[in-house]
Amino acid sequence: MANLLIKDSQRLTYELMATTDADLLWQLDQDSEVMRYINGGKKTSKSDIDDIMLPRMDKYRDAENGWGIWKVCRKSDRIFLGWVLVRPMHFFTEARTDDNLELGWRFHQKYWGNGYATESAKAVMQALRQQKGITNFAAIADKDNHASINIMKKIGMTFLKRDLFIDPLINEVVDYYSIQDYSG
Secondary structure, three states: OOOOOOOOOOOEEEEEOOHHHHHHHHHHOOOOOOOHHHHOOOOOOHHHHHHHHHHHHHHHOEOOOOEEEEEEEEOOOOOEEEEEEEEEEOOOOOOOEEEEEEEEEEEOHHHOOOOHHHHHHHHHHHHHOOOOOOOEEEEEEOOOOHHHHHHHHHOOOEEEEEEEEEOOOOEEEEEEEEEOOOOO
């Protein structure tokens, strides 16, 4: 089977990121506002990108299924705006669910408020809808991350619960949003 491709949306292009994109990942994480609801605003070190983020990405990266981190660039000038994450919910735990795909996003602050995260999340979901066996899309956010929660609502997700999210790197209470029993 061929690798899943995400078609360009109105203003954006998409490409599955690889370890060669380490500098783009690092640059994005150098803004304390971008990192505010992820780790309290701490900038990510290059060693954390190389030693933690890239190995984690490689574990769930599956080009055929469209899992991984999708680089989002503006069509007009090919500028890197940010990324959209796709992986099975609870991937790093025994509760992993391959039919329930987790979506996440992170964009450079200077591009916030332009609808890029919403447009890209919709494009990613549209492409993934073609995959057999996908019943849900989900996302998590800190309860105070209103911008991210608004994106979840704009792409059709509804509040599911506030609960503990456990992952080797995260052990926090977050808000879960989902499109349940998604039939395409």
